Every structure is written in C-alpha cells, then in structure tokens.
Amino acid sequence: MKRIFYILVLLIGVSxxxxxxxxxxxxxxxQKLINSYPNPASSNINFDFQRGxxxxxxxxxxxxxxxxxxxxxxxAPRYNLNLDNFYRGVYVYQLRDKNxxxxxxxxxxxIK
Numbered sequence: 001m002k003r004i005f006y007i008l009v010l011l012i013g014v015s016x017x018x019x020x021x022x023x024x025x026x027x028x029x030x031q032k033l034i035n036s037y038p039n040p041a042s043s044n045i046n047f048d049f050q051r052g053x054x055x056x057x058x059x060x061x062x063x064x065x066x067x068x069x070x071x072x073x074x075x076a077p078r079y080n081l082n083l084d085n086f087y088r089g090v091y092v093y094q095l096r097d098k099n100x101x102x103x104x105x106x107x108x109x110x111i112k
Contacts, residue, residue, distance in 0.1 A: 033104045034059075034095055040109035047079045047093070056098040064089050086110045 035048045047059060059079065061070040069086070072079060088110055095104045 036108050040111045041083055042111050043083055045081050045083060045108055049077045053077045058096045060094045062092045083110050088112045
C-alpha cells in the first residue's frame with residue numbers, strides 16, 4: 001500500500017512540475033526536449049535529444065519511491081541505458097541544466 005502511495009506522489013509531482021513550467025511560459029515546456037524509447041522497456045532504453053542539446057545537461061533517474069538510481073553527467077545527444085540492474089516498475093527521469101534546475105522530466109516503465 002505504501003508503494004502505491006509513493007508512486008502516486010511521485011507521478012503527481014512530475015505532473016505539477018510540468019504544469020508550473022507551462023504557466024511560467026517556459027519555452028522548453030511547450031515541446032519535448034528529450035525522447036525516451038521504447039516505453040515500456042525490458043533490456044535497454046534510449047534517450048535522444050530532439051532539439052536544444054547542451055552537453056552540460058545531467059540525466060537523473062529515480063525509482064518509484066523517489067530514490068536516485070542512476071545519474072549521467074555531460075550526457076551525449078543519444079544515450080543508451082542498460083536496464084539489467086533495474087527492477088520491474090515505473091521510473092522517473094529528470095533532465096537538469098548545469099545549475100541543477102529541472103529542464104524536463106518524464107517517466108518510463110521497465111518490464112522483465
């Protein structure tokens with residue numbers, strides 16, 4: 001029961017963050033900056049920049065209870081993440097700029 005609560009809190013937080021960016025008129029919030037596929041994923045997931053690539057971006061991945069499980073600094077325009085050490089479930093990714101501000105966030109599911 002606790003897990004479901006944490007998942008809902010995490011997903012609602014991602015939703016509110018993107019809505020807040022839209023209300024502030026953030027141009028990055030109107031269009032996806034990074035694309036993740038396949039979703040759901042079983043062995044690998046790809047992250048591709050659609051536009052506005054900045055090599056100082058950091059990609060952080062959190063599990064369903066909000067614990068950071070992966071971080072990549074100075075991410076390449078195309079990044080392939082091996083999911084062998086990831087458990088089945090929902091994960092949230094955050095793309096952060098060099099100041100630590102969230103530029104974009106999203107979610108993906110791991111199935112095994």
